[in-house]
Amino acid sequence: MRFRQHQGAAQTRTIQLMLWFGVLVVALTLAINLLLALVYKLVVPTGFGFPNLFFETNTAVVLLFVVGGAIVETQRLRAGGGARVAHWLGGVEVTDPDDALERRLLNVVDEMAIASAQPVPRVFVMRREDAINGFVAGWSADDLALTVTRGALERLNRAELQGLVAHEFGHIKEDDLPLSMRMLALVWGLSLIHGYGQTLMRPNQDGQVNPLAWLVGLVLTAAGWLGWLAGRILQAAISRQREFLADASAIQFTRTSDGLGNVLRKIWHDQKLLAGRMQHPAAEMVAAMLLHEPGQTHLLACHPRLSERIRRVCGTVLPPLPARLLREPVSEPRRPRATTAPEGALAAVNDGGLTWVSAGATTSATPASVQHDLIQAHSEGWSARLHADREALARLQRLQGPTEQRLLLLALMMDPANGAERRWWDVRSQELTHGARILDDVQALLPQHRMPEFERLTAQLAGAPIAQRRQVVHDARELLRADGRISPRDRLWWLTLRHRLNAQPGGAPLILPLTHHHEDISDLPEAERAYVAALSAYLARFIPMPERADGVHPASQVWYDQVMQRCGEDMADTVMPQPPDADGLVHALSAVQELGWVLRAILVKSWVEEAFNHSPQGLLSDETADALRMCACLLDTPLPPMLEAHYRATR
Incomplete structure (x- = not known):
């Protein structure tokens, strides 16, 4: 397709989008007027007719929210470009990372830019997302932003990562991004009433709910739900066919169907285990931009069925593929640094960042300066340790599935130095694709955080069905005696687990203490x-x-x-x-x-x-x-x- 044909097709799709948006706004306005008219007749059954400007006011308010909200969000997106959407989803830009997986991503992006003859976008990583996903956003070549999840980096090999990135470059080549950005703004406007109503219904910081605000919020939520539904249908109608075209472009750029095909198979496997969902609350809003959106019904899904996409990519419907963490070390060269060292200079780290000093100056270092460097290195190492702890804790607290919670509880009870317990846990964790990641996150926790996490988890499991709690107790017993003995530490953990899982709702103790007359x-x-x-x-x-x-x-x-x-x-x-x-x-x-x-x-x-x-x-x-x-x-x-x-x- 030539340049002018690209422009004509893009303009045609934009006109169709605006027409559909206009139809939905009219339908939403009529529906809300009808709903409010019914409510008015129920509240004032003896009234004759409707108040002056009743329908005109309702229509003006709807247009103010929907059309005004869409215009405001369009201006925001134009000002921020693709980077605004990436930051919105929690993305962190990577330029010259120390992490080998992130360096591999940068190199793959450069390769796919060359293969597709497209500009190189800014690259972001959603480091708190364990799902396999990604998207590209932007209005033009000047503000493109390509974002992938940390789960994609850790569970896709290089060929599969190329397939994912090539799919996003397919959207760039087919000029889908301006349409996606406009659709994002329009959907945001359509769902504004629904979102505002939900906000009014939420309790405040003290856990209290204003009755009047809650009632108003209920009315707005009920009316705005139609707008939310209309926005989802609009996304689904526009986005599905564009995904097939981007899949075909990915095969063209990579010269193979295995990469993208295996990515889709791994996502399919995650869906069957009810895992791999994106956690960010804004992920649903940008569903049409993602590589795939799990968990939606087919009517509202913005993407075709995974089985159909796999059939078109691979020629047949291949079975789901487990997406385990990469175990082999990744070695990737860095991108060239933006700055280079002056001739005859050495790098030195100080409070101001990276500086260059003369090579001869290092020979006159005093003990005080050496001590300062050691203290700073220790401080930086501790800061990195705290950061890893917070990241791991955030991921662990998002685990909600029964299998995930059971494996997390066992990992917290396990002795990291006990090889037999580790081997037993590795075998049991194979039933979950990201089981190894759970153990890695537990071992990244500071020791002071393991016991509070254990108590948080057992408090949740105490209300689980009896069969689920029995399974947890059985697995814990098998884990603790994996090495053929029960240590004093194991016995104390075991008793604590049973005590907490048998607790009554509300935390009341099972044993009723007797009344004694002793004061000390x-x-x-x-x-x-x-x-x-x-x-x-x-x-x-x-x-x-x-x-x-x-x-x-x-x-x-x-x-x-x-x-x-x-x-x-x-x-x-x-x-x-x-x-x-x-x-x-x-x-x-x-x-x-x-x-x-x-x-x-x-x-x-x-x-x-x-x-x-x-x-x-x-x-x-x-x-x-x-x-x-x-x-x-x-x-x-x-x-x-x-x-x-x-x-x-x-x-």
């Missing part, structure tokens, strides 16, 4: 003190302390002695008993759970305070803090402030 743990009778001693002896193995110089007491007994002295026991000739076995632990725990809630809180506080008193530099280890937190959970006792601060330090 120092007044406990001998029988109850014996149960406290057994439980403390078991917990003592999680309290790492430096050995005493006199060698009289083992390190764990120092903590045990101080705790039992608070319980009123004379420790002059007393030796810490052997930690109880599984049955003894459960028996002691059940007895301590029957203490009054005040006594249990005092006991947990004593454990925590003595642990701080006898820990090196007064800092708890992560294993000690987790053990104390699990014991507090098993006793249905709030965390003491000293222990809670351990988990707030990095938040």
